Amino acid sequence: MRLSGRISAAIEIFEDFETRRVPLKTAIADWGRSNRYAGAKDRAFISGLVLDALRRRKSLAAAMDDGSARAAVLGALRFLWDVSADDLAEAVVEEHGPGALSENETQCLSAPSPFIPAKAGIQTNEAMDSHLHGNERDKISDYPDWLAPQIERVFADKAEEVMAAFCERADIDLRLNTLKTMPEKALAALKTVKAEAVPLLNTAARIAAPDPSEKAPGVTVIPAFNKGWVEVQDLGSQIAASAAGAIKGAQVLDYCAGGGGKTLALAALMENTGQLYAWDRDPRRLKPLFHRAKRAGLRALQIRSPAGGEGLDDLEAKMDVVFVDAPCTGAGTWRRHPDTKWRLTEKQLETRIAEQDAVLKEAARFVKPGGRLVWVTCSFLMEENEDRLAAFLETHPDFTRAPALDFMDESGLLTEKGKAALAPCVTPESAIRLTPDKIRADGFFTAVLIRA
Numbered sequence: 001m002r003l004s005g006r007i008s009a010a011i012e013i014f015e016d017f018e019t020r021r022v023p024l025k026t027a028i029a030d031w032g033r034s035n036r037y038a039g040a041k042d043r044a045f046i047s048g049l050v051l052d053a054l055r056r057r058k059s060l061a062a063a064m065d066d067g068s069a070r071a072a073v074l075g076a077l078r079f080l081w082d083v084s085a086d087d088l089a090e091a092v093v094e095e096h097g098p099g100a101l102s103e104n105e106t107q108c109l110s111a112p113s114p115f116i117p118a119k120a121g122i123q124t125n126e127a128m129d130s131h132l133h134g135n136e137r138d139k140i141s142d143y144p145d146w147l148a149p150q151i152e153r154v155f156a157d158k159a160e161e162v163m164a165a166f167c168e169r170a171d172i173d174l175r176l177n178t179l180k181t182m183p184e185k186a187l188a189a190l191k192t193v194k195a196e197a198v199p200l201l202n203t204a205a206r207i208a209a210p211d212p213s214e215k216a217p218g219v220t221v222i223p224a225f226n227k228g229w230v231e232v233q234d235l236g237s238q239i240a241a242s243a244a245g246a247i248k249g250a251q252v253l254d255y256c257a258g259g260g261g262k263t264l265a266l267a268a269l270m271e272n273t274g275q276l277y278a279w280d281r282d283p284r285r286l287k288p289l290f291h292r293a294k295r296a297g298l299r300a301l302q303i304r305s306p307a308g309g310e311g312l313d314d315l316e317a318k319m320d321v322v323f324v325d326a327p328c329t330g331a332g333t334w335r336r337h338p339d340t341k342w343r344l345t346e347k348q349l350e351t352r353i354a355e356q357d358a359v360l361k362e363a364a365r366f367v368k369p370g371g372r373l374v375w376v377t378c379s380f381l382m383e384e385n386e387d388r389l390a391a392f393l394e395t396h397p398d399f400t401r402a403p404a405l406d407f408m409d410e411s412g413l414l415t416e417k418g419k420a421a422l423a424p425c426v427t428p429e430s431a432i433r434l435t436p437d438k439i440r441a442d443g444f445f446t447a448v449l450i451r452a
């Protein structure tokens with residue numbers, strides 16, 4: 001497909017996403033089904049473009065003085081992908097193009113970019129300040145208006161900076177599986193996909209965010225993946241899992257195991273000793289864990305599923321660690337899934353909060369005296385974290401907060417550099433809030449509570 005057709009396709013998908021309010025994945029898949037002539041490169045280009053346009057939806061509307069899907073896509077090409085205004089003017093009038101530029105579009109697309117170059121990753125404050133002047137700085141508020149009070153509450157005067165980092169693209173992060181191989185050997189096997197060690201954790205590697213217009217490297221098809229040497233897992237998720245601490249030989253319950261990303265990381269920390277239990281209230285979510293666990297070489301895992309009528313009653317007050325990777329809005333993953341920020345509603349936030357209160361209460365009974373509960377969400381919102389823990393502690397005086405960073409350190413996964421990088425992420429209540437302006441990873445919140 002030529003640029004003209006790709007632009008039209010991106011506009012069509014963007015419009016469909018906004019009209020139907022379906023996940024972007026669905027809108028792209030539906031478009032793909034009715035446009036089978038599009039090749040893999042076209043699809044990568046088109047979805048990369050829509051994702052980038054969504055990342056900065058409001059800023060692009062301001063830059064284009066137009067809130068339409070067409071303006072967002074043209075603005076993204078001009079200001080984020082550096083396609084010249086002349087090339088765009090030519091492409092739109094070609095066959096399959098979306099039609100000639102309006103006067104307003106021509107004028108806006110010829111103006112200087114209001115953005116810092118997206119490619120360079122997370123910018124320093126200085127770079128951002130020198131690039132954005134006066135009111136332009138205010139334009140970086142690419143999140144729904146209704147969330148402004150919550151975002152100001154958590155980030156105060158740093159809100160713009162932090163939220164700008166959430167508009168960047170995410171890298172492909174990998175966890176090197178020590179149940180199957182040595183990190184060095186896994187890294188050597190990952191050379192073909194240009195993965196490099198992440199200096200913060202002993203077992204993390206990274207493939208830098210691919211060019212948005214290109215297809216991401218297929219990690220899951222390389223031999224190292226099939227041998228179980230490596231898992232795809234965001235660095236933030238890996239750091240969160242490390243809060244389980246030193247758990248070799250321990251009894252550990254992963255209470256919201258879902259597809260098992262954290263389960264596999266916990267198993268590696270346990271070195272196949274002790275006993276790890278994986279549970280989720282939704283049996284369908286647990287399904288992938290069976291083959292993932294096999295591939296990753298887990299030997300001390302029991303998957304308990306409500307589908308099989310299996311309960312957890314025998315584990316009451318017996319667990320050294322109960323790991324709660326709670327259901328949440330996923331606000332911390334906006335870099336990877338920018339569509340979710342525009343789909344999130346106040347009602348959904350309320351629903352997640354109710355689920356979080358329920359899950360905390362249910363999970364707590366499995367912690368043995370002296371054991372600990374690790375609370376994790378991939379959300380930066382205080383409403384989903386600090387507020388939930390405060391409410392829980394009010395009714396559970398036998399639990400107290402403990403410094404999450406100490407347990408992360410005890411896991412043995414953090415390097416000295418990692419410890420230093422995490423220090424600024426410690427909250428006043430000794431939890432860890434990761435945000436991509438501080439650690440280039442998804443926004444995870446992690447807290448540890450000890451049972452007396």
Ligand SMILES: C[S@@+](CC[C@H](N)C(=O)[O-])C[C@H]1O[C@@H](n2cnc3c(N)ncnc32)[C@H](O)[C@@H]1O
Binds near residue numbers: 263326
């Ligand atoms: C964030 S996801 C878990 C992701 C998973 N730990 C991973 O790393 O791949 C949250 C999970 O909590 C589960 N969940 C929600 N409420 C629950 C409850 N009351 N008890 C157990 N699991 C629950 C959901 O089904 C969902 O799979």
